[in-house]
Amino acid sequence: GPRSLDGLRRPRSLRYSPHRHWRGPPLGAASRHPPFPLSLPREVCYRCLKRKAGKGDDSRGDCYFCSDACREHAEGFHGIQKKVDWSLLDDHCSSRGLKYPYMVRRLACMVISGDVGADCLDILQPxxxxQGTLIEMEEEFELLKSTFRKAGFQEELTTFLTKQWYINILARIRVNAFRIELVASSYEDLLSSAVASVTCDASVGNAVYMLPSFYNHDCDPNTHIVWLENADAKLKTLRDIDEGEELRICYIDTSMDVNARQKILTxxxxxxxxxxxxxxxx
Ligand SMILES: C[S@@+](CC[C@H](N)C(=O)[O-])C[C@H]1O[C@@H](n2cnc3c(N)ncnc32)[C@H](O)[C@@H]1O
Incomplete structure (x- = not known):
């Protein structure tokens, strides 16, 4: 059931106002999920998901980094990821419209490169x-494991990568990952994101954060998360909040009726x- 964390209770009443809540790169796994909408004439930073300034797509096939800092931060896991031929996993996921295996893949690369520990998401609620999901996951796991094996990684570097680890991570990503949709910064962006939302997923990526993962869901939430230019997020209050009242966000579209909401959440x-x-x- 929902746990309430003291850190998420307001120490003072909050007025209805935008309220910066946290910053920094998401922990664990942030991922642009391929197939990145090709209709989008822009790229986002491989690490922080910030939009590329200016038009054009001159870095097709390569990763775009918005700054040297992002490039350096990504060096470890990106170095690992580049050593591997991902075509089998990519085909598997793109033909089924799966995005979470890409996040597990990035996390696995981060564990191998020593950026994070294999247990870094264990604190999150799964x-x-x-049964059907578990069977799908077994297939994804075998694919990920064999892809690393084929790339010639030493067995001891990937011993953490067991079926149980995969399922454990996926179960947490599934309920804790945020879909990141950037607010359009220009009229052109607005048009292209409108096109993207018709043709495919308008989000630029998905990310798991630590503190925000402790927000419980409410179909009548008192707060809302917004992303402006990259994976740094802000929490906005939607109404006045009393002292001690739990901050809750909504994981889904609140306009649906109770049965539709329950079905999606379940x-x-x-x-x-x-x-x-x-x-x-x-
Ligand atoms: C993203 S986590 C939220 C934080 C979590 N309660 C914790 O203590 O780590 C999502 C999980 O919280 C629980 N949860 C969140 N909102 C809920 C709600 N409205 N009703 C029932 N359970 C809820 C569910 O177990 C869900 O899998």
Whole structure:
């Protein structure tokens, strides 16, 4: 059930106002998920997801970094990722429209390069997984493991990569990953993101954060997360919040009826919602 963390309770009342809440690169896994919408005439930074300034796509096939700092930070895991031929996994995921295996892949590269520990997401609450999902995951896991093996990585570098590890990570990513949609900065961007949202997913990537993962869901939330130019996020209050009141965000579209919301939360996120709105049948 929802745990409440003291850190997420407001020490003072909050006025309705934009409120910067956290900064910095997401921990664990941030990933531009291929197939990146080709209709988008812009690129985003491989590490922080910041948009490339200016037009054109002169870095096709390569990774774009918005700064030397991002390039340096990504050096470890990107170096590992570049040594591997990902075509089998890419084909598998793109034909099925899967995005989370890309996040596990990046995390695995981060573990191999020593950027993070294999247990870095263990503190997060996992989603409950159905049998069908578990079977799919076994296939993805075998593909990931054999891809590293074929690339000639020493066995001891990938001993953490067990079926249980894969399932453990996926179960956490599934309920804790944020879809990052950047606010359009220009009219052109607005047009291209409108095109993207019709043709495919408008998000530029997905990321797992630590503190924001502790926000429980509410179908009538009092806060909302926004991304402006990269994976740094802000928490905005949607109304006045009382002292001690729990800050809650909404994981889904609130305009759906109670049955549709419950279905998505159960099947997609792996939990049954027990917020006030659902309990009242609204
Ligand atoms: C992103 S985590 C939120 C933080 C989590 N409660 C914790 O203590 O780490 C999502 C998990 O919290 C629980 N949860 C969040 N909102 C809920 C709600 N409205 N009703 C029931 N469970 C909820 C579910 O177990 C879900 O899998």
């Amino acid at each position: 989603a409950q997984l159905h 099947e997609g996120f792996g939990f049954q919602c027990r917020c006030q709105r659902c309990l009242s049948g609204d």
